[in-house]
Amino acid sequence: MNQDLRQAQRFTLNERRLLKRHGRSAIAIMAMHTLLCVLYFRQGYLQISIESGLMLLAGVWGSLLVYQLLLVSGWTIKLREPSLSLFLILHFTLVFMISGYYVDEFRLSAVTLYFAGLLLVSFRLSGKAMVAVAVLGSASYAVMLWLALNDRWIQLSFSVEALQWLVFSMIAISFAITGGGINRLRNTLEDKNRELAKAVEQVREMAIRDDLTGLFNRRHLLEIMERQRALALRKKLPFAVCYVDLDHFKQINDRFGHEWGDRVLRRFSQVAMAGMRDGDYFGRLGGEEFLLILPQSDELGAVRVAERLRKRWREESFGAEGGPANVSLSIGVAAYRDSDTIDTLINRADEGLYKAKSGGRDQSQVA
């Protein structure tokens, strides 16, 4: 594959890599939060028994690991939102609110890492979804607070708690508003990168194709021959080429006009392509000259292919459409030899073509 194309694809077709990174970030946030909870617990600020704490931890990490497995396995890649960010942020909301419930002294600090979670999913969720998530976060905080106040009314100050809830809600909404922008930017960037990859592919196609026929052009045919030669040298795989030339083409142009000449060239390309074996290559060297490259073919096999093409093309007639009745072909065939370079091989095929022309045209000759 062309190097430019690979580079463009690195920006566009790397969804699996991004998903893995997304999963790793989720784990990092949760790991930091777990560490924070352990510190709170050790300092006596987390009002929870060790058994309940461990059970909660098992639930949190169990579900997060399942999430991570889904992302890494590629199972979610076909979904509309493959990072399952909505699930992730709901999971985070639940976990952070539960920990917030148990930490009375620093309730707001216990849920601070929730904002890192919001930032993470803002790369994936739309602006509207982000606002909905933030509102849900704020409502969950309110419910959590209500439960904590109900349980421990005497020790808690309503106004301080309400102020902390307000701060939490404002930060969450601000994250949602700016986060929506991040997602829009990311989508635009993705679209642009996709367009870029397509453009690179188009440029690449233009660089290897002949305008008139859409066949491989001379440059690309020479590249293919170089590759075949390398294979022949390394793995002793034979290959052969057929130098194909339409006979008396100048007369066609002169008698029927250049447009008819073009039409004949295009039809010949279609006929030749239709009869080709998978793995063979066919292209236009220029003018009315074409080249067939036949991997894993010896001289005899190549002559058979050349003759089949010549006979098939003779059946084609343009007479009924006001063009030439028949256009014959002359073909020079040459099989690769160890001492060959690309030039000597083409020259030999050209010699075969010369023999075919001087032998009366409409035939294949080996050289």
Ligand SMILES: Nc1nc2c(ncn2[C@@H]2O[C@H](COP(=O)(O)OP(=O)(O)OP(=O)(O)O)[C@@H](O)[C@H]2O)c(=O)[nH]1
């Ligand atoms: N219509 C058309 N004609 C082309 C194109 N490229 C080359 N030609 C014409 O092809 C003709 C080739 O003529 P020659 O090289 O004399 O060969 P020929 O008339 O086929 O004679 P032989 O090969 O000896 O049978 C010339 O008239 C070129 O102008 C093309 O893209 N379209």
